[in-house]
Amino acid sequence: MDENQKLLVIIGPTAVGKTKLSIELAKRFNGEIISGDSMQIYRGMDIGTAKIKHEEMEGIPHHLINIKDPNESFSVAEFQQLVRAKITEIAQKGKLPIIVGGTGLYIQSVIYDYQFSDVTGNQDFRKKLEERAKEIGNEALHQQLKEVDPVSAAKIHPNNVRRVIRALEIHHLSGENSQNGNKQEMEPDLLYNAAMIGLTMDREQLYERINARVDLMLLEGLLDEVKHLYEQGLRDCQSIQAIGYKEIYEYLDGRISLEQAVENLKQNSRRYAKRQLTWFRNKMEVKWFDTTNVKIFSKKIDEISHYVEGKLQVKSNTY
Template identity: 70%
Template sequence: MNNKEKLVVIIGPTAVGKTKLSIELAKRYNGEIISGDSMQIYRGMDIGTAKIKEEEMEGIPHHLIDIRNPEQEFSAAEFQQLVREKITEISSRNKLPIIVGGTGLYIQAAIFDYQFSDALSDPEFRSKLEKRADLEGNQVLHDELASIDPQSASEIHPNNVRRVIRALEIYHCTGKTKEETQANQSPELMYETALIGLTMDREQLYERINLRVDLMVEEGLLEEVESLYKRGLRTCQSIQAIGYKEIYQYLDGLTSLPEAIETLKQNSRRYAKRQLTWFRNKMNVQWFNIGEDDFVKKISEISAYIEGKLQLKSNT
């Protein structure tokens, strides 16, 4: 007998339409939504992360949004713990948990029996690196990381010494990069899961991304980023997010505003491409082309898949 909790997961690239679908499914299956976005956890970062607005929620409870201040660090391991608590809590109320987002590693960590390498440590090695950072500067350690683990180096700011040292420590302990230590696992799904991926024609998706960025600017993205900039937030994890780092370049006087916006669009398009590649390579996803047919027809198709997969009945 399968006693696993039922779970719907909606993944896909930025701007593909995950939010709209999630609300419809939550209404249909008495669901509550858990954000699977690594940046929507931050308070005061609403426009740049395309955070759902109160009126768009249509009364559906949303979880793991606005749970950290922008200066705080947050890891996939923390996300894993919080999501699992939420899934249990939502299920205990006879509601259907629905994870929605585009941060692949976070979602993978939450729904699979995924072991993190946090247990691996060498305090003596770490202490040596901390002293080197003090004497030789942060960039030296970051360059060292880039030579052995370019993936981690591209994701970590040179001034985020704690995370640079952690990535070097994992390599020192295992002889493998952080991604390699995680990729070698073949974890099991923790839940009875309907894993839905949304996609659309690339040109159409890129057009939507460009329009979304224009709308963000209209809605006050510049002012939002400026408020973080004036608070002196600079090297923290949150400011490395797409939508923030590009505007920081403008605020630092390194580029014009139109150039910063164009770079933001380009980075968003590249990110969407990386998201799709990641999901296709790492997870067994049931894909739906959201650009074809009308939305109502697509909802019916996706609902039929969920009902078959999870043995659910809709409210409608």
Template identity: 70%
Template sequence: MNSKERLLVLIGPTAVGKTKLSIELAKKYNGEIISGDSMQIYRGMDIGTAKILPEEMEGIPHHLLDIRNPDESFSVADFQELVREKISEIQSRGKLPMLVGGTGLYIQSVIYDYQFSEVISNEAFRLSLEEQAKEKGNEFVHEMLKRLDPESAERIHPNNLRRVIRAIEVFHFTGKTISEYQEEQEKELLYNVALIGLSMDREQLYERINKRVDLMIKAGLLEEVQSLYEQGIKDVQSIQAIGYKEIYEYLDGKIEWQEAIEKLKQNSRRYAKRQLTWFRNKMDVKWFDMTEKDSLSKKMLEISSFIEGKLQIKANT
């Protein structure tokens, strides 16, 4: 008998249909949903992050939405800690925890035994980098990271100094990038996990992404971003999110409105491609192709059969 806590994980690229399916599965298996999206944690960032609306939840509890202000930073380690607490709390109520989202590293950090604090840390080294940032600016330290670990530099905003310094520190003391360091850690699953991935024909997925952006614009994305812009929220982690950075460029007068929309669609499509590559390369996922609309009930049966076999649970009657 598996004594580990049960966990249902539902992943897939943006716009593939995770939200709708997660609600159906939560109803069927008495589940509660934990958002596995690194941007839906921010208050006031609803339309651009495709956050579920209260009326769409159908009474299913959702966790880790709206827990930070947009000017606050939030790390993978913060996410790992909060989600693991939630999983235990949901289990203790006799419910099934469901982690649903598209941020690969965040989900990976929860389900595998990742130790973020184990890397050697050196206060003197950190302080010297902080001093350099004070004297020469955050960009100077970020450039240092770019030379050592371009992948992390791309992901971490120059003003998120704590994370920039952390990435440099890891490289300095291990000779490895943060990603390489994490890859080498023992990949032991901490939970009894049913890991489900949704995929779709690329053309159809891209069409859905483009349509979703159009709907976001209609729903008031410009006004949402403008509100953050007018509050003076700039150069922070949250505004690097797709759907926000493009419109900030427009509001800064750097690009035209139509170009901002096209950029947003293009960046969303590229992100979906990166998400799929990440999930396929780094996690042991059972994939379900959601291309055919008319076979949704058939897909639901296949997915349910996999969940019940993996987690040894039965559906609500």
């Protein structure tokens, strides 16, 4: 990676205003936007992932949106590879690459020296472990990992079955523990000349915005969007685990009422926002800007622009 390559990163919890800011900064700094959201990659999942609409882009090119079908899997290692290539491609056009999103691990994997195991998967072995987890329970499977790979077991919660299975799979296939296969120093090297902008706001106001966004999603047709996926028979897919889809699936399965599904969706979105903030504050060096007072958002954009100019030594096209 090129340590001199300039990169702007805009992160923050869901519904905080990242999209609006990213468009303004892309216009000011001649940038192109790369989505840093792990679910906006899926076609046909527009409303529930709060995907930017074409008219909202204001002519700014956007990348890594609508590149996969909902039945396809997508890994953080694949994201890392695709985004790094996009950064190079955008820079070669003389433009500023701008990563915008809320999926912390994905963004972290791109900008830091974060290496992934080259151990390929074994579908049959994984299936056996999935069945075994159902038979013996999460704790017992985690205990199995503890016996062969105590280092990884100490870092993975027993209820994170997917990661427990992956760690067992890596050990089974290579004899390595998954921490060796997923090398990340305590203080990993930053691979780009990056300005990392974080947006935050008063928690109660953020939660109100999240609730209002869910209501708007329903008005825009979220139920029909999810029904379309449901009727295609999509079920045990990575995409359907996304907030906004799994809750509606429970309603369509007849397990809960629509009212309860909506309440669950709002609650899960609020909890996700809280987890996002915790992740970014603990894992990345971010310059935070409070956007609680949306009435002075234009002034806040000016403030952020000045920070970016100083950090990256670039000039803005203010108008």
